[in-house]
Amino acid sequence: MTFDQFLQYLFSGITSGSVYALTALGFTLVFNATQIINFSQGQLVMLGGMSAVGLYGLGVPLWGCFLGAVAIVVVVTIGFERIAIRPLLRKGVLAQIIATVGASFVFETAAMLIWGRDAVGLPPFTGEEPIHVAGATIVPQTLWVVGSTIVIVILLQVFYRKSLFGKAVRACAVDPTAARLQGISYSRVVVFSFALTGAISAAAGVMITPISFMGYHSGSLLGLKGFAAATLGGLGNPLGAVLGGFILGIVEALGVGVVSAGYKDAIAFVILLLVLFLRPAGLLGAKVVSRQ
Amino acid sequence: MTAVNPTLDFLRRHAGFLVFAVVVMTIPAYLSDSYYLSILAFMGTRFMMALGLSLLLGQAGQISLGQAAFVGIGAYGAAILTTKLGLNPWLAMILAAVLAAAIAGLVGMPTLRLKGYYLAMATLGVNEIIYILLVQLKSLTNGTDGISGIPSLSVGGLDLGGPKAYHLVVWGVALLMLRFCLNLTRSRVGRSLRALHRSEPAAQSLGVDTSYRKVQVFMLAAVFASIAGSFDAFYVHYISPESYTITFSIILITGVIIGGLGTIWGALWGTVAIVVLPELLKRLNDDITNLVFGVLLIFIMVVWQGRTQGLWQSLKSWMTRHTTGGGATPPGGSRPPGGSAPPGGAAPPGAEE
Numbered sequence: 001m002t003f004d005q006f007l008q009y010l011f012s013g014i015t016s017g018s019v020y021a022l023t024a025l026g027f028t029l030v031f032n033a034t035q036i037i038n039f040s041q042g043q044l045v046m047l048g049g050m051s052a053v054g055l056y057g058l059g060v061p062l063w064g065c066f067l068g069a070v071a072i073v074v075v076v077t078i079g080f081e082r083i084a085i086r087p088l089l090r091k092g093v094l095a096q097i098i099a100t101v102g103a104s105f106v107f108e109t110a111a112m113l114i115w116g117r118d119a120v121g122l123p124p125f126t127g128e129e130p131i132h133v134a135g136a137t138i139v140p141q142t143l144w145v146v147g148s149t150i151v152i153v154i155l156l157q158v159f160y161r162k163s164l165f166g167k168a169v170r171a172c173a174v175d176p177t178a179a180r181l182q183g184i185s186y187s188r189v190v191v192f193s194f195a196l197t198g199a200i201s202a203a204a205g206v207m208i209t210p211i212s213f214m215g216y217h218s219g220s221l222l223g224l225k226g227f228a229a230a231t232l233g234g235l236g237n238p239l240g241a242v243l244g245g246f247i248l249g250i251v252e253a254l255g256v257g258v259v260s261a262g263y264k265d266a267i268a269f270v271i272l273l274l275v276l277f278l279r280p281a282g283l284l285g286a287k288v289v290s291r292q
Numbered sequence: 293m294t295a296v297n298p299t300l301d302f303l304r305r306h307a308g309f310l311v312f313a314v315v316v317m318t319i320p321a322y323l324s325d326s327y328y329l330s331i332l333a334f335m336g337t338r339f340m341m342a343l344g345l346s347l348l349l350g351q352a353g354q355i356s357l358g359q360a361a362f363v364g365i366g367a368y369g370a371a372i373l374t375t376k377l378g379l380n381p382w383l384a385m386i387l388a389a390v391l392a393a394a395i396a397g398l399v400g401m402p403t404l405r406l407k408g409y410y411l412a413m414a415t416l417g418v419n420e421i422i423y424i425l426l427v428q429l430k431s432l433t434n435g436t437d438g439i440s441g442i443p444s445l446s447v448g449g450l451d452l453g454g455p456k457a458y459h460l461v462v463w464g465v466a467l468l469m470l471r472f473c474l475n476l477t478r479s480r481v482g483r484s485l486r487a488l489h490r491s492e493p494a495a496q497s498l499g500v501d502t503s504y505r506k507v508q509v510f511m512l513a514a515v516f517a518s519i520a521g522s523f524d525a526f527y528v529h530y531i532s533p534e535s536y537t538i539t540f541s542i543i544l545i546t547g548v549i550i551g552g553l554g555t556i557w558g559a560l561w562g563t564v565a566i567v568v569l570p571e572l573l574k575r576l577n578d579d580i581t582n583l584v585f586g587v588l589l590i591f592i593m594v595v596w597q598g599r600t601q602g603l604w605q606s607l608k609s610w611m612t613r614h615t616t617g618g619g620a621t622p623p624g625g626s627r628p629p630g631g632s633a634p635p636g637g638a639a640p641p642g643a644e645e
Contacts (some may be wrong), residue, residue, distance in 0.1 A: 037409040084590045092598025093408035109583035227413050235500025262428040269417030277402045
């Protein structure tokens with residue numbers, strides 16, 4: 001592998017890594033608020049991308065598609081929280097897994113019934129003129145994806161560390177009962193976390209659709225990779241999720257260069273299994289993850 | 293008034309199983325329609341897969357979202373070993389099952405020590421890896437083209453490929469598995485599984501090696517799935533990777549959930565549901581099946597709420613809560629979702645926790 005090729009793979013890894021990072025953030029936000037792993041997380045990303053394509057087909061301008069997709073997915077996640085999550089809060093891991101798996105089926109089939117079976121794309125946000133950087137080329141959309149991811153991560157950090165409500169959300173992640181005793185509305189925190197997850201997932205979905213196509217079936221793979229990233233970084237740690245996402249994206253891209261593109265999707269699961277074998281707490285995780 | 297007749301006692305205790313066995317094994321005597329026979333044969337192998345999952349999910353409270361991977365190992369193992377190496381089909385079936393058990397053990401050992409969702413995600417990942425391997429290892433699996441020309445099962449020169457003979461073989465094996473599972477749930481192992489389902493620390497403190505037991509059941513479920521996959525391959529003579537995706541794994545889970553957790557017989561009703569429902573829904577819309585399955589999964593979970601009682605009891609108490617006067621509040625209502633207070637305000641039905 002020459003340096004130019006290495007750089008090229010690195011750029012593509014950072015791009016897909018951004019999407020994994022945002023997907024992993026979605027897992028983390030929901031997990032911290034509810035201790036639930038949302039098995040339909042990847043489908044939320046898919047819904048974002050597909051809604052944007054649907055809106056674009058109706059003649060909506062790109063920025064409108066972006067905002068519209070975010071709004072649609074936020075509404076969907078709030079409804080999902082209301083119907084399926086709220087009755088199951090603290091009702092056992094098994095019921096929560098099965099209900100969110102059921103939701104993934106619902107989202108996927110609904111997307112197929114509404115938008116059809118074909119994978120679809122979007123035009124890039126700003127032009128297609130590639131930019132040359134030290135022998136490698138990047139499309140402008142990459143800058144959008146990576147830039148927006150960085151902005152989202154920074155905004156989240158500011159929100160969680162500086163604002164009162166952000167601190168309330170963090171308090172709930174540590175101990176919901178103690179947080180409620182301080183007058184924090186736990187159910188509001190949960191709804192908010194779901195809505196925020198919906199928004200971030202939708203944004204990730206819309207941004208990646210111009211680069212890699214989106215189909216009704218893309219969600220499960222994205223979700224699995226997002227979870228692998230979140231586990232790698234340390235489940236429950238937002239910075240770990242972002243770090244895990246970028247590491248996963250880069251390793252995956254370099255793996256394509258070294259091994260073969262056909263096995264690209266298997267890399268994430270090998271990493272997931274290795275982390276579970278060797279260090280279930282992940283890179284930045286301090287929490288004990290053993291049962292109960 | 294005298295001592296209990298041992299034969300009668302045996303018949304009474306096993307009445308359900310015996311009646312079912314007789315009914316199933318005599319079906320070929322009066323049913324000759326090959327369409328219905330092949331649906332029944334399909335049901336037989338799905339019943340095997342569901343039985344394993346039912347043990348894992350209903351008894352031990354662990355979830356595998358990658359059962360289709362083990363079905364695929366069974367099918368491809370059988371196909372490759374018979375068509376490429378010319379092995380005896382039965383031997384191929386056994387070797388594939390051993391491989392499935394080994395992979396299950398390898399995945400189960402690290403993940404079953406962790407919380408439930410790690411096993412779920414790891415099995416999803418295994419399912420995805422196996423699917424990728426089936427597509428990519430073209431020299432072995434023919435990629436997306438699949439493998440054709442898989443031989444039929446036979447015993448001593450007697451061909452078992454016909455629908456009636458095959459029905460007897462598949463359901464004969466399925467009945468053996470059912471009997472095994474029924475016995476297991478009544479044994480010490482079964483009790484220790486249910487104990488670790490309710491409270492792992494409590495089971496541990498009573499001397500149950502919970503990790504070991506969970507890995508054991510997980511491997512058993514993988515073996516059942518693998519054997520079922522081999523049977524399918526020998527019956528249809530053709531396999532391709534699309535049959536072994538995560539979607540199929542989730543459909544299997546749906547079957548076990550619809551049938552009801554907590555009883556092995558639930559696997560039977562669930563199997564009937566996942567075979568018959570798609571056939572019925574096809575008349576409405578080809579693609580709507582998974583939507584209905586997804587909605588059912590959510591609905592059943594919201595009703596059941598992870599209690600240790602079975603799904604049917606939960607459904608009954610939910611219905612009474614919602615049809616009688618006091619139960620106007622929807623599940624979850626506007627109450628804070630805290631503590632162990634059940635939604636709807638009624639007294640906890642059979643509070644076992």
